Amino acid sequence: MNIILIGPPGAGKGTQAARLVEERNMVQLSTGDMLRAAKSSGTEMGKMVAGVMERGELVTDEIVIGLIEEQLTTADADGGFIFDGFPRTLAQADALAVSLDKVGQKLDTVVQMTVDDEALVKRITGRFTCGNCGEGYHDEFKAPAKADTCDKCGETGTFKRRADDNEDALKTRLMAYYKETSPLIGYYYAKGMLQQVDGLGSIGGVADDIAAALKKAG
Numbered sequence: 001m002n003i004i005l006i007g008p009p010g011a012g013k014g015t016q017a018a019r020l021v022e023e024r025n026m027v028q029l030s031t032g033d034m035l036r037a038a039k040s041s042g043t044e045m046g047k048m049v050a051g052v053m054e055r056g057e058l059v060t061d062e063i064v065i066g067l068i069e070e071q072l073t074t075a076d077a078d079g080g081f082i083f084d085g086f087p088r089t090l091a092q093a094d095a096l097a098v099s100l101d102k103v104g105q106k107l108d109t110v111v112q113m114t115v116d117d118e119a120l121v122k123r124i125t126g127r128f129t130c131g132n133c134g135e136g137y138h139d140e141f142k143a144p145a146k147a148d149t150c151d152k153c154g155e156t157g158t159f160k161r162r163a164d165d166n167e168d169a170l171k172t173r174l175m176a177y178y179k180e181t182s183p184l185i186g187y188y189y190a191k192g193m194l195q196q197v198d199g200l201g202s203i204g205g206v207a208d209d210i211a212a213a214l215k216k217a218g
């Protein structure tokens with residue numbers, strides 16, 4: 001099954017994608033993660049997108065479409081792909097359909113995760129991850145048992161916050177979402193592919209709703 005998780009920053013797409021990877025052997029294709037990896041390994045492309053990302057603006061369609069195409073042709077995805085943070089524009093959505101077709105695949109469903117804006121700000125400004133294993137935490141909702149130690153891998157002093165998880169960048173990211181990405185909701189609805197889940201529930205509760213949506217689509 002190939003699915004898109006769509007929703008504003010902080011809706012929980014990455015968290016739910018990670019669960020689907022563990023539970024269903026799916027492959028998560030997060031363009032945000034790919035761009036951050038390019039940035040931290042210092043590639044030319046990484047240097048080019050660093051400022052854009054830090055401000056919360058969108059990088060060009062050409063760059064992210066290239067990243068996705070590369071993964072579609074090389075990644076081994078028996079369990080299917082989860083597109084997380086991609087597509088973010090109508091041009092990206094059209095390109096995804098073409099790229100999937102080229103590799104003999106198709107999109108099965110699009111799950112929209114809805115969360116109100118106030119909750120998003122709270123979620124994003126408090127979140128951090130373990131730099132060693134990637135486990136996600138939150139100052140208020142999911143603090144680690146020991147302040148500087150990861151509950152999952154036990155590493156100390158590895159917690160990091162995203163450079164764009166601050167109020168200014170978040171405003172830009174939300175604006176980009178409403179201007180560029182939210183039209184995709186109508187686009188996929190018109191294609192009969194859209195399903196909605198309430199992203200405000202507990203992580204497990206939202207995961208159950210997503211599982212129900214996938215069952216319906218399968």
Ligand code: AMP
Pocket residue numbers: 009031032033035052053054056057058059060061064084085086087088089092164173
């Ligand atoms: P994310 O981790 O999905 O929140 O993405 C972080 C940042 O990477 C975004 O604010 C954009 O600057 C950039 N980015 C990620 N995915 C895309 C995309 N599909 N199109 C354009 N820019 C993207």
